[in-house]
Amino acid sequence: MPEEKFIDVEKIIGSKNPKLLKWLPGFVLRWIKRVLHEKEVNAFMNLHGHLRDYDFIHKVIGEFRVTVNIRGLENIPREGGFILASNHPLGGFDGLALMQAVEPARKDIRFLVNDILLSFKTMDNLFVPINKHGSQGGTDVIEEAYASEKAVLVFPAGLVSRKQQGVIRDLEWKKSFIAKAVQHKKNIIPTYIQGSNSKFFYNLALWRKRLGIKANIEMFWLMDEMYKQRGKTITIIFGQPISYTVFDKRHSPKGWAQQVKKFVYAMGSGKATVFIPDYEKHPAESAS
Secondary structure, eight states: OOOOOSOOHHHHHHHHOHHHHHHSOHHHHHHHHHHTTHHHHHHHHHHHTTOOHHHHHHHHHHHTTOEEEEEOGGGSOSSSOEEEEEOOSSSSHHHHHHHHHHTTTOSOEEEEEOSGGGGOGGGGGGEEEOOSSOOHHHHHHHHHHHHSSSEEEEOTTOSOOEEETTEEEOOOOOSHHHHHHHHHTOOEEEEEEEOOOOHHHHHHHHHHHHTTOOSOGGGGGHHHHHHTTTTOEEEEEEOOOBOGGGOOTTSOHHHHHHHHHHHHHHHHTTSOSSOOOOOSOOTTOOOO
C-alpha cells in the first residue's frame, strides 16, 4: 500500500494553479519540497499519525529531542476556567511545548490557533481555530471556549515574534483576551516562552517589510523553522494569576493588553514576578 501524503506539494500547487504547476521547473519544485520538509513530515505522519492529542505531542517533542523546562507550574489552577496568555516566539514548537507544559496541571485545554499547528488534525480535540473571516459558526466556538470552565490558551499577538530594533518580541497584542477575561470573569495566567527562530527568518521578515511587501512570505519557512528546533531547550514560565478585576475602565482593553505583554517580557527577563498595574493614561493608547 502506498504511503499517504500529509504534504503533497504538487497536489497543492496543482489545485490552486494548474498552469503554474506545469510551468514550474523541477528544481524549483524540489526546493519547495525541501523547505516544507515534505519527505520527513510524510514519513513521520505515516508512522505516528494515528496518535492523538497529548500522545502525538509527546511523540513530536521526543522525536525532535526538544527539552521543555517548566517554571511556575503551581500557578496553573487545577480547576475552573482561566485564560493563559503567552508570547509567540516560534510559530509551531512553542505551541506544542506549551501544551505539554500545561498538561500535568490541566488536560482540559482549548488552544486558540491560526498557524501551522492547524494543519495537524491529530490535535483537533485541543484546538479552537481562530476565525479570520468572521463567520458566525467560528465566532460561536471561540465564545463557547471562553465561557467554559476549561483552560483557554492564546497567543494574543496572533503572529510569530519578529525582530524589532534588534530585539525579538511579539507585535502588538490584540485586546480580545482582556475583553473576554472581563466578560466571563476569568483570571489571566501570564506566560513567557523562551525561544527564537533563525536569523534567516528574522532578516527575511525585515527585508520584506523594508521592500513594502505586505504578504508575510516568511511564514512559508515556518515548517523549516520547526525542524531547526531539533535538540534545543524551550523554557516556559507561568506567572501568578492576574485577576480580571484589575482590568477596569482606567485603560481600554487594548491598553491593558499591552501592559500584560510588557509584564510577560519583564517576567521572562527576571525583572518582575508580580503584575503591578500602571494606571497612568498613555498618550498613544487608543480608546478602542
